Amino acid sequence: MKHFIIALVLLGLIIACVCVNGYFVRKTVGEALELTRSLPETKEEFDSYDGNIQAFADQWYKWHGYLSLSINVSELERVCEAVADIKAYVQVKAYDNYIAAKRRLEAVLSELADGEKPVFFHIF
Amino acid sequence: MTVILIRTVIFYIALTLIMRLMGKRQIGEIQLSEFVAAVMLSELAALPITDRDIPLFHGLVSLVALGSLEVITAFACRKLPRLRKTLFGEPIVLVAGGKIIDKGLDKARITLDEVLAVIRTEGYKSFDDVYYVILEQTGKISVLPKAASTPLTPKDSNITAEETGPDMTVMIEGVEIESFMERTGKTKADIAKILSENKLSKKDCMILAFDENGTVKLTKKETGK
Numbered sequence: 001m002k003h004f005i006i007a008l009v010l011l012g013l014i015i016a017c018v019c020v021n022g023y024f025v026r027k028t029v030g031e032a033l034e035l036t037r038s039l040p041e042t043k044e045e046f047d048s049y050d051g052n053i054q055a056f057a058d059q060w061y062k063w064h065g066y067l068s069l070s071i072n073v074s075e076l077e078r079v080c081e082a083v084a085d086i087k088a089y090v091q092v093k094a095y096d097n098y099i100a101a102k103r104r105l106e107a108v109l110s111e112l113a114d115g116e117k118p119v120f121f122h123i124f
Numbered sequence: 125m126t127v128i129l130i131r132t133v134i135f136y137i138a139l140t141l142i143m144r145l146m147g148k149r150q151i152g153e154i155q156l157s158e159f160v161a162a163v164m165l166s167e168l169a170a171l172p173i174t175d176r177d178i179p180l181f182h183g184l185v186s187l188v189a190l191g192s193l194e195v196i197t198a199f200a201c202r203k204l205p206r207l208r209k210t211l212f213g214e215p216i217v218l219v220a221g222g223k224i225i226d227k228g229l230d231k232a233r234i235t236l237d238e239v240l241a242v243i244r245t246e247g248y249k250s251f252d253d254v255y256y257v258i259l260e261q262t263g264k265i266s267v268l269p270k271a272a273s274t275p276l277t278p279k280d281s282n283i284t285a286e287e288t289g290p291d292m293t294v295m296i297e298g299v300e301i302e303s304f305m306e307r308t309g310k311t312k313a314d315i316a317k318i319l320s321e322n323k324l325s326k327k328d329c330m331i332l333a334f335d336e337n338g339t340v341k342l343t344k345k346e347t348g349k
Contacts, residue, residue, distance in 0.1 A: 001199075003195050003199075004195060004196065004199035006195075007191070007192040007193075007194075007195035007196050007199075008192070008196065010188050010191070010192045011188075011189060011192035011193070011196065013188075014129065014185055014188045014189050014192070015129070017125075017185070018125045018126050018129045018185060019126070021125050021126075021181075022125065022126045068179065069179055069181055070125050070179055070181050070182070071179065072177055072178060072179065072182075073177040073178075073179075074177050115127065116125070116126055116127075117126070118126045118127060118130055123127055123130050123131060123134070
């Protein structure tokens, strides 16, 4: 009986931990997605952009540390790569490459957030 | 991680069902759910250790979920006979009254050669010596001999045999075994007294045991070559 109760408690804890993690990942990735969408979209906005792209990259690397506890490293590396590309293209003022990197980052972040959803497609 | 947890549960159920379909012979002496857990645990533990890309938590979630599921399944089986029957099945009679039960062999997918091998392993020379052969839920095959082939016991000769029970080892190589001390009602002082009566120190004692009648069984440590 004692083992059964311990097992039930452990299973409950794991389920709670998984739910909290799912919420945290979706929230953090959602914030990252919002931040990405706040970056310049049109050529005019890009040309006149004087925001701190380094702050954007630093914010992502801060989240990266927490997310690496529960997300596969290879998936996070795809995000890091896109963030680094965005930063570089903003610095060299290459709009076309920048917008491609931004789209890639949005797609990867959306995939990360979706990956935590317990939907049929992901389970099977 | 949600997906990993759900996948673990699905794999546990699927593997249990598949092993149940494969039959008892695959599992040997352990329970089906234990076998499934053991197979999955060994793989799950290896993956996060060897693959640096997999976060440790992915492995931990699966391991804890599997371990808990195994304990919960075992408890549920203990309390719910119907579930126990569904998961572990029933014993299958392969030989009854000295006659081979074909239906039983078909159901257990065991050949007659295997039954004869088990009979020989159990120490019987001929199939004629055997009265019943049963495939148990654990996968073990029990062989029950005919009355004429059963070894003589004191009961057959109307001799009263004294019940002594197993030896309760209270000390091994000078270390007290508290669970057996409790069972035999012996204290550290009792053990020290026995040792001093035999002019032995703790380190000279290899095994000290008592049977149910309180008979002392002492084995000294041999120091000579």
